[in-house]
Every structure is written in C-alpha cells, then in structure tokens.
C-alpha cells in the first residue's frame with residue numbers, strides 16, 4: 001500500500017512470467033525464467049542462437065505448453081491455454097520464419113486475422129477461401145476497410161490485391177505484422193522481425209515497430225543482432241542456455257559482464 005505522499009506508480013504490468021520452464025526430452029530449453037513487462041513498453045529479448053527465445057515466445061503465445069511456471073496476462077494465468085484463446089485475450093505474434101497464406105492476396109491475409117478474432121481460426125478461413133467460401137468476408141465493407149487501413153499502416157497498401165507469394169521477402173514480414181495487428185492485440189510478440197533484411201529495410205522495420213508501439217501496443221521483440229535491439233528497446237532481457245542472465249536498461253545490460261561473456265564466449269552474433 002502506498003503511503004500518503006508517495007508517488008503512485010503509473011505503469012501497469014501487462015505480462016508477468018514466473019519460473020517458466022520447458023524441457024525437450026532431457027534438454028531444458030527454458031529454465032525457470034521470470035520477468036514482468038509493463039504496458040506500452042518495447043522489451044527486447046536477446047540471447048545467442050539456441051538460447052530459448054523462440055521457445056519462450058511459443059509458450060506465451062500458446063503454441064506449446066510449459067512444463068512449469070505461470071504466464072500472467074493482465075493478471076490471468078494463461079499458461080497452457082490454446083493459441084487461439086490466447087490470441088482472443090489480446091496477444092498476437094509473428095514467426096521467425098514468415099507464415100502467411102501464399103495463395104491469398106495481401107488483403108485476404110489481413111482479413112484472415114480480422115475474422116479470426118471474432119469467429120474461426122485463420123487456417124479454416126484460408127481453407128474456405130481456397131474452396132471459394134471467402135467471398136462473404138471480403139465483401140464486408142467494414143472488414144475490408146480495416147484490412148486496407150492495416151496494409152497502409154505497414155506500408156504495403158499498394159500490394160493489397162497481389163498474391164502473398166509474389167511479395168518481396170521484406171514485405172512478407174510486414175504483411176505478417178499486419179495480420180497479427182488485425183487481431184487487435186494489446187501485446188505483440190515479434191520473433192526476429194529483422195532477420196534476412198538488408199540495412200535499408202532494417203531501418204524501415206525499426207520505424208514501423210516504433211509506430212506500432214506509439215499506437216499503444218506493448219511489444220516483446222526477439223532479436224539476436226545487438227545493435228538493432230539497443231536501438232529500439234526500452235528494456236532488455238537476456239537469456240543464455242535457457243536461463244535469464246540479465247534484465248534492465250539496454251545501456252546497463254550491454255556492459256554487463258555476464259552478457260559480454262555470453263556473446264563473446266559462444267557462437268556470437270553480437271557483432272553482426
């Protein structure tokens with residue numbers, strides 16, 4: 001309880017991870033990791049390849065269940081819930097290897113995200129589209145306008161009627177972000193949104209992530225390129241061999257001896 005005269009904390013905790021643990025056979029990929037994340041913050045999650053970053057995001061998004069631990073999202077434990085239910089609560093994610101519906105147009109891909117939140121999963125919708133059942137959704141002017149708005153936001157409005165498979169690689173990463181945003185997340189999990197991008201595309205991608213954050217969306221971004229994460233994060237968590245080894249302001253984390261050792265000692269990507 002705050003005493004009279006004590007400043008009241010204005011930050012609200014949106015996510016709290018407690019002792020989250022995942023084993024794959026004998027391998028402990030995520031080892032009792034705990035951290036909390038305040039609303040509207042951009043938090044970077046870094047660590048060398050194989051550190052357990054994607055596994056952590058897979059548990060938060062419901063792709064895989066943890067063996068132990070809690071995942072409190074706005075105070076509710078969602079650990080082990082289904083991905084679709086977690087998305088409905090307000091968590092969306094993108095993938096390290098882009099997952100979009102290549103045979104749908106850019107617009108239809110985003111609309112798959114829009115309707116997902118209200119009714120079915122996107123896969124069923126994509127299937128309906130392929131067998132000709134997508135017409136009703138795409139004729140709904142409200143859905144259409146919302147999807148067009150999201151394509152504009154991510155800077156690919158000009159590609160809306162193009163099949164996703166025809167988009168240049170960097171733009172497929174943007175399309176995936178637009179589709180995630182269509183589910184109206186409060187928390188967006190981005191798994192290496194900069195991977196495979198050239199330096200100019202990287203600058204654009206960072207600007208886009210900042211813009212999304214300005215619209216009030218909390219962001220957890222996985223990255224293994226140190227300079228990208230230093231540039232964008234308000235806060236940094238470092239994991240190494242499944243364990244959290246640092247947590248704090250980027251400048252402090254960057255010079256933390258444990259972090260320097262993790263990056264310089266292992267198969268490092270810090271310099272890239």
Ligand SMILES: Nc1ncnc2c1ncn2[C@@H]1O[C@H](COP(=O)(O)OP(=O)(O)O)[C@@H](O)[C@H]1O
Nearest residue numbers: 024027029047048049050051052053054055056
């Ligand atoms: N589905 C899985 N089955 C078995 N091992 C896995 C699986 N997914 C990840 N791993 C292992 O767990 C560890 C962490 O992987 P991952 O979370 O993908 O790391 P990162 O994203 O930090 O590079 C690695 O050793 C990886 O080989």
Ligand SMILES: [Mg+2]
Nearest residue numbers: 053054055096
């Ligand atoms: Mg990964």
